[in-house]
Amino acid sequence: MKGSRRSGVAARLATALLMSVLASQARAADLVIDQVTVVSPQLNAPQPKQNVLIRDGRIVAVSAKPVSAAADAVRIDGRGKFLTPGLMDSHVHVGDVPGLPYGAADPVSNSLREAYTRQQPRSYLYYGVTQLLDLASLPEGIAAFEAQPQRPDLFRCGPAVVLDGYPSVFVDPSVRYRLLPDYIYEPANAATHPLPKGADAAQHTPEVIIDRIAASGARCVKIFIEDGFGGASDWPLMSKETLQRVRAATRKHGLLLLAHANAIDMQRIAVETQVDVLAHGLWNWNEYSTPQGVPPAIAAHLRDVHAKKIGYQPTLRVIAGLADLFREDTLKDPAYAKVVPAPLLQWYATPAGQWFKELSRQEMGGVPDMKAMHNYMVASSYGMRATKYLHDLGHPLLLGSDTPSAPTFGSQPGYDTYREMRMMAQSGIALPAIFRAATLNNVRQFGLDKDYGTVEAGKVANLLLLTANPLETMRAWTSIDRIILRGTVIKRESLAAPRE
Numbered sequence: 418m419k420g421s422r423r424s425g426v427a428a429r430l431a432t433a434l435l436m437s438v439l440a441s442q443a444r445a446a447d448l449v450i451d452q453v454t455v456v457s458p459q460l461n462a463p464q465p466k467q468n469v470l471i472r473d474g475r476i477v478a479v480s481a482k483p484v485s486a487a488a489d490a491v492r493i494d495g496r497g498k499f500l501t502p503g504l505m506d507s508h509v510h511v512g513d514v515p516g517l518p519y520g521a522a523d524p525v526s527n528s529l530r531e532a533y534t535r536q537q538p539r540s541y542l543y544y545g546v547t548q549l550l551d552l553a554s555l556p557e558g559i560a561a562f563e564a565q566p567q568r569p570d571l572f573r574c575g576p577a578v579v580l581d582g583y584p585s586v587f588v589d590p591s592v593r594y595r596l597l598p599d600y601i602y603e604p605a606n607a608a609t610h611p612l613p614k615g616a617d618a619a620q621h622t623p624e625v626i627i628d629r630i631a632a633s634g635a636r637c638v639k640i641f642i643e644d645g646f647g648g649a650s651d652w653p654l655m656s657k658e659t660l661q662r663v664r665a666a667t668r669k670h671g672l673l674l675l676a677h678a679n680a681i682d683m684q685r686i687a688v689e690t691q692v693d694v695l696a697h698g699l700w701n702w703n704e705y706s707t708p709q710g711v712p713p714a715i716a717a718h719l720r721d722v723h724a725k726k727i728g729y730q731p732t733l734r735v736i737a738g739l740a741d742l743f744r745e746d747t748l749k750d751p752a753y754a755k756v757v758p759a760p761l762l763q764w765y766a767t768p769a770g771q772w773f774k775e776l777s778r779q780e781m782g783g784v785p786d787m788k789a790m791h792n793y794m795v796a797s798s799y800g801m802r803a804t805k806y807l808h809d810l811g812h813p814l815l816l817g818s819d820t821p822s823a824p825t826f827g828s829q830p831g832y833d834t835y836r837e838m839r840m841m842a843q844s845g846i847a848l849p850a851i852f853r854a855a856t857l858n859n860v861r862q863f864g865l866d867k868d869y870g871t872v873e874a875g876k877v878a879n880l881l882l883l884t885a886n887p888l889e890t891m892r893a894w895t896s897i898d899r900i901i902l903r904g905t906v907i908k909r910e911s912l913a914a915p916r917e
């Protein structure tokens with residue numbers, strides 16, 4: 418009897434406890450945005466005077482009529498403001514710190530990495546980026562990002578690299594096989610790139626590596642079709658047969674296949690491999706150089722990309738972010754103080770922090786700053802012209818900044834997503850097309866349209882409240898009033914990097 422009475426009390430206590438837990442969970446107050454102009458890519462035109470109800474992190478209603486919210490709802494006066502979906506950047510690397518050498522683990526690098534890790538997700542949010550797709554980070558980098566309290570929703574691809582190929586060419590072989598153990602062995606390269614001692618070829622086939630990436634929970638696979646930068650053109654590639662096996666294995670798992678390729682010959686290989694997305698724009702076509710527009714061979718390739726409906730990330734900031742190494746005012750840009758942690762910004766200005774700038778200069782034969790910038794700006798103009806040509810064909814573009822594309826301090830989280838959009842505008846892309854690239858095109862391409870990309874009932878409440886209309890001015894993206902992340906309202910300035 419005693420026992421059962423005690424257990425009866427325990428049961429009642431447990432029930433009471435459960436009820437209070439449920440009540441406290443339900444306590445997340447409703448959020449209502451009154452009388453706001455909704456700007457959303459599925460609409461033909463902005464819709465003024467809408468009332469938006471958000472509950473438990475999702476949009477519940479968008480209506481011209483009053484919405485029925487709980488009495489204690491948080492209310493935002495939306496008059497004079499514009500409500501958009503949060504932006505998606507579909508080409509980032511959250512595990513890499515701009516300006517730090519790959520794999521650096523000395524005490525200074527470690528403390529800079531820590532400061533960066535804390536600020537990085539806040540910097541993306543500061544520029545309205547609420548969804549990210551990481552194309553190739555090590556698990557530690559992903560885990561460090563996911564451990565931050567305020568962060569965009571993160572999705573990822575897994576990298577399938579060929580033995581000794583890009584990007585592992587930048588890492589010392591003894592470190593390489595530890596950092597990137599999941600390489601694909603290419604028998605066609607056996608003479609120049611033999612299997613490392615002790616490795617088992619059966620563990621490095623396309624099928625085994627793609628199985629492993631699929632099991633890791635990635636939603637896509639990124640391959641690298643790159644035979645060298647600048648003077649180099651001897652980096653190993655996958656053979657046609659291996660590429661076909663990679664394609665078949667990704668299809669078997671229902672994974673999208675993305676390709677790093679930015680030169681015309683490399684992009685041709687990507688198209689022949691039937692990749693789903695080109696993870697870079699086309700800016701490397703010196704052999705066809707022309708002062709304006711795109712030459713016939715480039716135009717034919719871009720028409721093929723359009724006809725085959727291959728996703729295209731212009732990543733215009735890749736080359737611009739290298740040019741910025743040589744721009745004397747880069748580190749004095751007021752936006753840097755908002756997105757770069759103070760100790761990292763100070764380090765960039767030191768001789769140690771300029772290592773990649775000097776390395777890049779050496780690779781160009783020791784040229785002065787202005788000549789280096791000129792070299793990059795020529796390549797950059799090719800990329801911009803190719804993007805405009807594709808846009809004029811009616812091809813939907815994908816917003817991807819490739820932050821950071823290289824160990825350059827010229828590429829910074831959030832700010833580069835914004836600057837990518839600005840460069841698209843400078844290329845002649847219409848603002849509504851840029852808006853779609855940042856929202857609906859990205860979420861559709863990567864299978865996230867059930868949850869993101871529009872302001873509609875049922876979607877995750879990752880939203881931006883702007884003080885200008887983004888279909889009319891790029892200034893809208895630098896005058897964000899509030900960021901709404903899964904229904905939680907964040908004031909923009911609270912996301913800026915702390916100044917010490």
Ligand SMILES: [Zn+2]
Nearest residue numbers: 508552819822
């Ligand atoms: Zn990249």
